Amino acid sequence: MLIHIYISRRFIAHLDIKPAQKFYFRIFLLVNFFGIIGYMLGRYYIDFPNWLYFLFSLPIGVLFLLFCTAIIYDISRAILKKTKLSKKRRDFFKRSLDISSLALASTLSAKAIYNASDIKLEKVEVNIKKLKKSYKIAQLSDIHIGGLIDKAFMKDMVQRVNALRVDLVVITGDLVDIEIKRARDILAELGHLKSTYGTFFVAGNHEYFHDIAKIIQTLKGLDIRVLENENVYIGNEDEGFNLAGVYDVFGYRTNTYVPDINKALSTLKESPTVLLAHQPRYIDEVTDSVDLMLSGHTHGGQLFPFMFLVRLQQPYISGLHQHNNELQIYVNKGTGFWGPPMRLGASSEITEITLVPSKL
Incomplete structure (x- = not known):
């Protein structure tokens, strides 16, 4: 007012x-x-x-x-x-x-x-040390199911991802933004995602608002692997990479589903590591054993000049960044939108990330 x-x-x-x-x-x-x-x-x-x-x-x-x-x-x-x-x-x-x-x-x-209404395909190539072969990842983030993000939206998005023929799909949080009983039919479309090694998910802050336990249970029923402070190995023995995931930092407020980087990175194989964490600011807790962190949350600011306010809370707003000598981060601008169906200076995106062996 x-x-x-x-x-x-x-x-x-x-x-x-x-x-x-x-x-x-x-x-x-x-x-x-x-x-x-x-x-x-x-x-x-x-x-x-x-x-x-x-x-x-x-x-x-x-x-x-x-x-x-x-x-x-x-x-x-x-x-x-x-x-x-x-x-x-x-x-x-x-x-x-x-x-x-x-x-x-x-x-x-x-x-x-x-x-x-225009979801762009962003193609990114990331050099990873000690990686022995290339892998293609489709990253989705901040879809915010509810309202205008309906079954038709999801069906079209799934078709676009499947056309990329990727090795795996990752969803970096804020997938559901309504009661799970209203979202189930829409979520079911994710069961049609196709990739070599499957679909992986980590919770965002909005999952905590709509019964995170039920959301996780529903996704597991769709054969989506939810990474809950844990890791899996992607690829053939000795030529793949570790994929780890943590709960969102919002868990610190609720004292439930709290992120634990040490647990997530326990028992890693001697291979590169990719970490899924919803908010870019979690990078301050990441250890040197991680090569690439994939995040979302910021929406790229969604409406210019709102990104300047987001920058006060998050170290990175969008795109690929070299955080230090060992660690890189890619921030997806969001595949959907929150609030108004409007974007200015920050397009919605599906990201095709190709991990390639570093020449250095």
Whole structure:
């Protein structure tokens, strides 16, 4: 509500438009506010039709972009007041600012909605020391089943992954974001994933909100290997790699399903190690025995400039990074989205990661 008030008083009130237009703009803000309430109800309590849920989902993203526009407008208007220009020139620049601000908010909102429907395939090659042969991994993350992430979405995603013909599929958390009884039919589509060594999963923070025990049990029933502070060996003897996984750091708050890196890395074979951990900030607990960490959680910021706030909490936002001499990390921007079906400056992705023997 405070953001709505700010937009009304610091943006709408100063626009050089007719009083009737300002009135309709404020009505739009009011509808936006109730849309956000509708979204929260649909997310957790009421099973709305998809078309209605879509309409309720938009206001959060639209509000965020309007708020950012209002801040830029407010600052620009203050600077314009300080400039030594004639009244005629100042009025001209003020009208230009009004028009460009409204156009910017409208254009960015439309572009963000369009971007959310476009899941890009990101191809990444990672050099791994002591690896003896190449392996291809499909990484999915932050799908957030619920609302607009439905059975049709999952079916299309599974088909795209299967077309890659990978050695294994990994899902790095935040898969389910509704009650498990509402998600089971959608999750069943994951049973159609095809790869040489199977599908592997680690919990994200949102799993803790929706009965993590039942989610894990359901995934195991789909023949998905859930890595619970443990590791498995991928590949033939002496030419494969260790795949380890830990619970999310949210477990520290609940004192249940707590991540344990020492347990996850116990009894490793003398081969490279890939670790699945939902949040990039868990990298501070990772030992030198890990060669590559795969994470998600950040959504790449999802809506610019939100990634600057995410950067305050997470050391990496997206892409491949060399953390130290031994350890690399890849952060998936999310295959789905949370909240509004909008993305700006951070596309949804399916990641095809090829592990290759290092030439060094």
